[in-house]
Amino acid sequence: MFITSAIRTMWLTFLHLFHKTETVQYPEQKPYLAPRYRGRIVLTRDPDGEERCVSCYLCAAVCPCDCISLQRTAAPGQWTPEHFRINFSRCIFCGFCEEACPTSAIQLIPDFEMSEISRQSLVYEKEHLLIAGTGKVPDYNFYRIAGVATAGKPKGAGLNESPPVDPRGLLP
């Protein structure tokens, strides 16, 4: 009968007066943010302290709101970006850039307190984005694993990499 259920509903609602409230009083009381929270975007460095970003443009390509802009350095052999710019007034914090990044350079961190007075100050340049540490992936170093030859590492000398095969050799 709807009358009894209405009275029961009202009684149960009334009892909530004595329950603990769920509200987090934000500025004084910080909410818990999970380690994988998708907040402000940073550019990390590898364990040697070098920039991880290799300017592959995958993040800019996958970004659904076109808020990432970067340019590879013109000098040959230099893969770090000349500029790296994220417009946070457009960013929707979807984390696609982090998923697309082959070198774990771009990462989203648990921080959302980035409000500004003007839109222009929400455009972060590379020096604002770069951090000193490795972020969520502590041991990863792209150039140690990748097959490309870099300074001090010939081809075939990477981690878990077998020596190069001579494709013209006839031996099995």
Add this chain to the structure above:
Amino acid sequence: MNAILLSLIQAVAVLLGITLLAAGLTFAERRLLGFWQDRLGPNRVGWQGTLQIVADMIKIFFKQDWTPPFADKIIFTAAPIIVLTTVVLAFAVIPLGPLAGIMPNLNIGLLFFLGMTSLSVYGVILAGWSSNSKFALLGGMRAAAQTISYEVFMGLAVVGVVMLTGSFNLETIVAAQTRVWFVIPQFFGFLPFLIAGIAEAHRLPFDLPEGENELGAGFHTEYSSMKFGMFFIAEYASIVLISSITVVLYFGGWHGPWLPPAVWFALKIGAFIAFFILLRAALPRPRYDQLMSYGWKLMLPLTIANLAITGALMLGGIE
């Protein structure tokens, strides 16, 4: 001359008190609703959010007072005035304590109250019609149908009390409840009266004239600034009105042991206001046909049966 001045002062005091109380209720409701939904509600402005009322008032006064170009200007302006005036006028007959109140000794006090609540629906209908918008008109039509059907048994429900006391005078009705409150012999008059009262005040679960999720804001969709504010204040004032008339008719008015009469009256009204807010927190809005069938098929027969039984018992010499 002195008597006129005194009653004038009393009237102004009651008017101010009602308006301030209605404004304060907006805060109280938000806070209580918050607690009942495991939230905190507004608690930033002033101590525990008490200055929220002031902030809201400043906001509502400084909003643009926009009359839509397609609206019927005169009626559009008059509608909120009618609603607020009728609600506030009805307070004239409420006895606030022994010998307190503007005109509690009026010999047709109860009829005056019923008349004023019936008049306030005109404001709502006119608001809906003069806005010249579909949602507002639908809200006004719903208000008309709802108020008319619920007023039928609201009037019939109070007849039980009138039969027991033999008077429309609210002070006499309160005086008749020194021994036992009328809620006990007239429980099945009290129940329909309270439900009709909620419907009169357009409170949840009977707020179909507003029906935010289907009609925008119902009859006051096109209203802004203080014109909307007057509807808002009138709604909360009518909560206070319905609570106080229920207390006067069925809960012994200001009677009660130990505490002074005014405190008792305030306590009882406060309990009813809290009940109104609890209703809002707990119950969903019925469908329109359900609303009508509750009114005509459940409440009206209940009221008539209550009336018949009361009459039969009085004829039999009981009570």
